[in-house]
Ligand SMILES: Nc1ncnc2c1ncn2[C@@H]1O[C@H](COP(=O)(O)OP(=O)(O)OP(=O)(O)O)[C@@H](O)[C@H]1O
């Protein structure tokens with residue numbers, strides 16, 4: 296009885312602490328975004344509620360916020376789509392074709408994803424400038440797709456290997472080409488995995504900072520995270536209010552996305568682990 | 572559509588070993604025939620089916636559908652499974668879990684781009700044929716084994732395939748359902764008149780379904796024949812023990828010619844056999860051979876004039892209709908079936924082996 300009680304206390308306080316700890320910056324972000332002045336705590340006037348920051352964000356053409364937002368959405372969307380496409384073709388071949396040392400290959404792939412991003416930025420910058428891809432969507436979509444590929448591959452390999460071979464054979468006999476088998480049978484069967492991969496790739500590309508900072512110099516392809524970081528006031532001061540408003544606008548859709556689809560995502564990520 | 576396999580072989584080569592799964596198999600399935608491949612696990616039955624379906628490429632030999640060459644190792648011909656227009660039913664049914672019964676059956680038609688109203692008619696027709704009209708909008712996970720089986724068969728026949736391939740389709744069903752599905756399958760095949768190649772390791776299934784049966788061992792054909800032929804004249808001890816329940820007794824013996832009469836000598840026992848048996852088997856006097864006799868051709872003799880040998884009862888198994896009795900005879904053990912219920916374990920009995928029903932084998 297007593298032990299049960301303490302367990303509960305521990306659990307509840309743990310959850311509360313974690314929730315507070317992780318959400319405080321977000322709450323602070325939202326509060327500041329609605330404050331007339333960012334250092335409202337130190338002012339005599341205190342907190343004054345205003346939507347001025349949001350109006351500034353969307354109305355001031357010099358901030359290019361809408362450009363950044365569009366860039367982010369297009370680049371992330373394409374990266375995620377391309378990732379799912381390539382990763383599912385790769386995962387399908389890996390699980391279906393006789394392939395020596397499959398697991399070594401997969402470990403190798405995973406190993407690549409452990410590299411720090413900074414280790415390739417110099418090389419990446421050279422390549423992209425030689426190809427003339429600085430400040431273009433393609434210039435960001437390519438590295439994003441490559442970077443998120445290992446994780447996507449792992450998720451989809453674990454899904455596809457759970458689909459019995461006889462389903463493929465049946466599809467072949469029913470008249471499917473390899474491609475039709477992949478898109479009409481494998482994709483629907485691995486839907487949660489495909490979905491998770493898409494969302495994770497999208498979120499990664501949406502949040503990514505370093506590549507975007509390096510490979511863009513103006514609003515033509517610059518994404519929101521970099522754009523926000525480089526916001527400047529008229530006289531060089533940092534416009535905290537606008538920054539927080541921009542952060543709120545860009546974070547909320549992602550948070551909502553994760554909350555709505557959390558079941559799918561957790562299922563997608565743990566599937567391999569549970570199945571062994 | 573006739574199906575002809577000519578010197579068909581399939582090797583699987585992996586790092587550690589080479590498996591010859593199919594070894595020089597030749598056979599011909601007539602138009603509309605129900606042909607069964609029978610053999611123990613691992614003898615290459617599924618591999619033959621996969622070769623016919625085009626899921627595997629032969630490593631030797633040829634496959635003909637009618638006059639059309641669909642696969643040849645030597646001539647480098649390989650028609651893809653899509654273009655062969657065959658249907659296959661797997662042991663696991665392989666229904667598409669994300670599609671309901673209707674869409675499962677419609678799948679092959681949709682892939683070959685039939686018109687939706689034609690698809691509807693075809694699906695309804697086969698659904699009626701297989702008694703699954705009420706299930707059309709259920710998903711595979713909601714169906715029983717027998718229902719899934721019917722859906723898999725419906726999906727297979729909806730395209731009017733040239734050849735119908737079935738890989739142990741009944742082995743996941745319970746005994747009662749298996750018997751009723753067996754007769755349904757047979758009458759369905761008759762009605763459609765489609766050339767059928769059926770794989771099983773169950774000899775009862777093979778005997779009841781097949782117009783003809785090929786018995787396989789280790790990738791090779793041992794014997795091809797009608798069920799009656801295989802039962803009445805098995806060509807070797809493998810086929811002899813594989814066909815028939817309970818299985819035939821097979822014992823090693825010496826073939827003796829003594830004063831113009833032929834005898835089998837085994838375990839200190841001498842059994843006279845008709846000389847015609849020896850002449851037709853072209854075995855030599857004095858050689859070591861095997862002889863077989865089915866349990867139903869051994870009987871218990873109470874009156875001593877008919878009695879041949881004295882044996883002692885080791886065990887009795889009640890099969891309901893009759894009893895399966897294991898008898899120690901000389902230094903051998905032999906099984907027989909009897910309707911008599913008065914026998915006890917350990918009892919000494921006189922048994923009679925019908926010499927006319929003895930089979931002689933070289934190996
Ligand atoms: N893809 C493969 N790679 C390597 N060996 C294989 C492959 N497929 C089958 N074999 C081998 O070929 C032999 C025949 O296999 P097959 O599946 O045809 O047997 P089967 O008669 O269908 O047996 P069962 O009744 O158990 O299904 C087996 O020894 C098997 O190990």
Ligand SMILES: [Mg+2]
Nearest residue numbers: 616617618738
């Ligand atoms: Mg098999």
